[in-house]
Amino acid sequence: MLEVSAAREIVLRHAKRLKADFTALMSSSLGQVIAADVASDVDSPPFDKSLMDGYAVRAADVSPTAELTVVEEIPAGKMPTKTVGPGEAVRLFTGAPIPPGADAVVMREKTDSPSADRVVIREVPTAGQFILRQATEMKVGETVIPAGTVLTPATFGLLASVGKTTVPAYPQPKVAVVATGDELVEPNRRPKPGQIRNSNGPMLTAQVALAGGLPRYIGIATDREDVLRSYIAEGLEIANVLILAGGVSAGDFDLVPKVLKDCGVTAHFHHVKMKPGKPLLFGTKGDKLVFGLPGNPVSSFVGFELFVKPALRVMGGHIDPPTATQKLTLSEPFAANNNRPTYHPAKRDGDGVRGLKWFGSPDLRAMLDADAFLVLPPGEVNYAAGAVVEVLPINRTAS
């Protein structure tokens, strides 16, 4: 049976970066990746600029307690109209252009103002002080945001400052979610005996959104070939990625692969050596990816994090897929005995991590507090507090 790492390599080999398109600077674009270098259309600052409120002076002609004539005041947004001559100063504000003739700024706190057009300078300035030179931050034509940069609040600010209100970026992959199983009813219905509510639909669509995808929930496909075929065809039609939740365990294994094959999907693997979630199907049709995740909610959750999320990152143009795991110190002892490598719900606290009480793959309650999984080797493990363990972190929310 395939190891997780080998299975992930197969998935990543088939995940192709999507075609870039223009995106605007909206909250919903945060996290997208810019697809082409962005050059500045301006120098920044556009002129030698004051870093302080105060007076622009000629450093050489200021002796201690010099009194100068204020020949002009430059508010924000205005350009100087006068040159600063010997014995003269110009009053200005943070961000204002330095007038010709001046070569230093004296902070207002170091001055006195006996009258509106006179100023007493109480420090001897050094040439260049409190002046930010034109184009220090960026020059016209210079690449200021390289392709591959992620859209963050700071990126938005910098794009805005160079006049880019739309930018070529890799789009968010569209992900169709289909729940399967005759036993499922939608959450707003009361289950009859033998039925359970579909928790995977709301959970997986939320995981898709947090991973940077655009979720499209299609519905519950009953275990009938014609229904399943129409749902799969719809998912492949409208999305870049199709997730089927349920219907891939050994018992009902035949139906999903058969219908996927009918729909033109090539299966690349059916099982992964992991727990929960051994039966996990991955297939492709052209550039479209298909994941058949096990129906138990924690199996489905783990399968998404390990295989679907990295694929979405690559399709969205991220250069580095998210680091799979990290090493943390157990804050409490932890023991387990599993026949396969196991992902056990856990919570990071401070610099450490602890395993959570968990009844197994159907038990979603343990996941309320979880922000990571312990990655356990197969066989018996018996860790003392302080042991260093492998951990797969998970995103809970955007903020």
Next chain:
Amino acid sequence: MLEVSAAREIVLRHAKRLKADFTALMSSSLGQVIAADVASDVDSPPFDKSLMDGYAVRAADVSPTAELTVVEEIPAGKMPTKTVGPGEAVRLFTGAPIPPGADAVVMREKTDSPSADRVVIREVPTAGQFILRQATEMKVGETVIPAGTVLTPATFGLLASVGKTTVPAYPQPKVAVVATGDELVEPNRRPKPGQIRNSNGPMLTAQVALAGGLPRYIGIATDREDVLRSYIAEGLEIANVLILAGGVSAGDFDLVPKVLKDCGVTAHFHHVKMKPGKPLLFGTKGDKLVFGLPGNPVSSFVGFELFVKPALRVMGGHIDPPTATQKLTLSEPFAANNNRPTYHPAKRDGDGVRGLKWFGSPDLRAMLDADAFLVLPPGEVNYAAGAVVEVLPINRTAS
């Protein structure tokens, strides 16, 4: 002058949790906080349930290589109709109810099936094996999701499983953003001499969204009292929090506080001992909070992270405001000399952190790569690689 910690305490004292309202299980609700305990309306599992595909048997009457009569097959979603008697078995699938009479499940892999109604059992089962008892995960009436729980993908799944498709939650605070300054033009315009583009609007609205707020960008208020008054009034009308960017440095300090006072806003502080961003105004009008952030983009960014974001967390019902800082190891030497406590753009790499090249508060380019700030004490610092420093982490994106 106020220290950052004292200023933050004043802000948090005035930030009130918003009134709870119902929210649906949509991607945009992720991160909101549930306002009331949620009880289960079902037992889960609703019946004793099989954890495997296989056969339900009577453990006591299975000897090695026993051959049993298969009296029924229970697909997912169906209830058993027969009792398992001596010498009998029922074929079932993962998740199916255990039929009366049976007390163990044998995995299909441990059986052979000589004919459709006969099964050979190749292991002696222990009573109870592979059965998850009714209500092990949750009982009818039991609180399964306590008030204060954050909406995450797993919370969505659990809410769905107990039939809650809407839930009382603290709403996302509405945050109006006003940029101020005669020198500003919107990003899609070409600045004339003396003008610069408004980068704070797109940056701050994105920061609001990542911090769990609903941003409402109002526009650029020029430095005229009537314009500023109408923008401030609009912000206070439509939002829980008003952010003004620019117009609070000493030079133009009078106008914003005067107009805020005219609009009924009480100012609580005007300056904080920090760099960048010393001039930072905080005021209130009833339960509405007003922040006057400095106009330089990095000052504005830092002011948001230190003061606005924690306020939004409290208003949104989060029990723990985000941990302000953490300790990390410098991966490169770092030296600086500042007259106030300073927040210097930095990047975490692996377990460490390094300071980024930065020209000061107008320089947003350094922030492209930043995912943290070094928190530097005032005065000269000269850290060797390996030194442990204080770090303020920042969120870059949701995923």
